Amino acid sequence: MGAKLGLVGLPNAGKSTLFNALTAAHAAVAPYPFTTIDQHAGVAPVADRRLDALTTLLAPERVIPTSLEVVDIAGLVKGAHRGEGLGNQFLSHIAGVDALLHVVRCFEESHVAHPMGAVDPLRDIEVVNAELMLKDLDVVERRREKERKLAKGGDTHAAALIEQLDRWHAALAAGTPIRGLELVPQAHPKTFGVELLSGKPVLYAANVGEGAEAAAAEPVARVRALAEREGARAIVCCAKLEAELVELEPDDRRAMMREWGMTESALPAVVREGYALLRLVTFFTTASKILQAWTVPRGTKAPQAAGVIHTDFERQFIRAEVIPAETLLRCGSEAAARSQGLLRLEGKEYVVQDGDVIHFRVGA
Ligand SMILES: Nc1nc2c(ncn2[C@@H]2O[C@H](COP(=O)(O)OP(=O)(O)OP(=O)(O)O)[C@@H](O)[C@H]2O)c(=O)[nH]1
Ligand SMILES: [Mg+2]
Numbered sequence: 001m002g003a004k005l006g007l008v009g010l011p012n013a014g015k016s017t018l019f020n021a022l023t024a025a026h027a028a029v030a031p032y033p034f035t036t037i038d039q040h041a042g043v044a045p046v047a048d049r050r051l052d053a054l055t056t057l058l059a060p061e062r063v064i065p066t067s068l069e070v071v072d073i074a075g076l077v078k079g080a081h082r083g084e085g086l087g088n089q090f091l092s093h094i095a096g097v098d099a100l101l102h103v104v105r106c107f108e109e110s111h112v113a114h115p116m117g118a119v120d121p122l123r124d125i126e127v128v129n130a131e132l133m134l135k136d137l138d139v140v141e142r143r144r145e146k147e148r149k150l151a152k153g154g155d156t157h158a159a160a161l162i163e164q165l166d167r168w169h170a171a172l173a174a175g176t177p178i179r180g181l182e183l184v185p186q187a188h189p190k191t192f193g194v195e196l197l198s199g200k201p202v203l204y205a206a207n208v209g210e211g212a213e214a215a216a217a218e219p220v221a222r223v224r225a226l227a228e229r230e231g232a233r234a235i236v237c238c239a240k241l242e243a244e245l246v247e248l249e250p251d252d253r254r255a256m257m258r259e260w261g262m263t264e265s266a267l268p269a270v271v272r273e274g275y276a277l278l279r280l281v282t283f284f285t286t287a288s289k290i291l292q293a294w295t296v297p298r299g300t301k302a303p304q305a306a307g308v309i310h311t312d313f314e315r316q317f318i319r320a321e322v323i324p325a326e327t328l329l330r331c332g333s334e335a336a337a338r339s340q341g342l343l344r345l346e347g348k349e350y351v352v353q354d355g356d357v358i359h360f361r362v363g364a
Contacts, residue, residue: 005097006100010127013104018239019070022044022070023043023070042070046275047065048282050325054284054286057332077131081135099201100200101274103207104205106214107208129198144166172198177198180230204226206224206235206237207238211238212260237266280296281298303317316362319347320358322344322350328357
């Protein structure tokens with residue numbers, strides 16, 4: 001599996017701060033650019049109200065939430081595709097992730113330098129997107145050269161790929177990110193083993209200053225409008241406050257949230273949106289008095305889902321006993337669900353659905 005969400009953005013946009021808040025890890029945070037040189041990977045627990053409700057219903061001895069892998073990437077600057085700043089190094093880090101969490105600076109802070117001089121979220125987004133596309137153009141051009149040589153040698157597969165590469169090239173040259181194209185799965189760069197950064201799905205995170213006014217300010221509206229035009233999603237957060245809140249005990253946290261007029265943390269929404277972007281689903285198991293949430297890509301079949309719990313289970317899979325969490329919660333108990341015939345027996349071809357509670361029956 002290993003679906004990863006990578007934090008991208010200009011230096012000092014607040015990526016490491018948000019990464020820390022999400023993972024409660026402690027990446028170096030500093031008011032000068034390029035604090036992050038090595039990439040940092042961490043996991044963010046996925047808050048899930050179904051897991052909370054199942055905990056209340058089943059009173060398990062242990063509860064294990066699922067998590068999302070997050071990678072903190074160093075800031076991109078104009079010219080990164082040519083190796084400016086820490087250049088290509090960042091771009092190669094981005095290459096390893098499946099979706100991008102694009103952190104956009106919307107906060108004003110005089111002691112935190114802005115690499116472009118002043119807060120201007122749309123320009124910043126454009127700079128980052130342009131770097132991704134320029135890097136992609138480079139990749140497409142090199143690959144096209146290589147495939148043309150192969151095609152001359154009579155490679156028929158190469159001809160089909162060149163056609164795709166031409167299409168991607170035209171889009172990129174016109175300033176359209178690959179993710180903005182209507183791509184059927186067969187035409188997806190990944191299908192051809194071509195890694196294009198602008199082809200990765202994006203979630204924008206408008207990083208605002210503290211307080212309700214900041215979240216309602218004009219830069220945020222601009223980020224939202226841009227996301228909408230692109231058919232992407234945007235969330236608003238104050239990374240700095242979130243990073244401070246995760247360090248506090250519940251009572252102090254509530255007090256601080258009250259102080260800033262916050263009703264809820266933005267982190268669960270960030271993780272939830274990231275999760276959706278990565279096309280992941282959650283299923284639950286309740287064996288041995290442990291209630292556990294698991295993550296699989298959408299479309300995963302029951303034996304492969306069992307294999308996530310234990311590698312041998314995929315081979316040993318016999319059947320899955322399945323009930324949607326919502327149905328189980330409505331019934332009030334597993335016994336009640338069973339007596340109403342609501343536990344389904346599913347076989348090897350069953351595609352796991354988000355929210356399924358599953359008992360796997362495995363052989364020796
Ligand atoms: N006021 C305010 N400051 C913030 C916020 N988010 C981050 N900062 C500050 O901005 C500075 C840079 O934050 P980082 O998280 O290190 O930024 P980065 O995007 O990881 O930067 P690079 O690693 O250099 O690319 C730090 O001093 C943070 O405390 C915010 O929401 N509000
Ligand atoms: Mg950083």
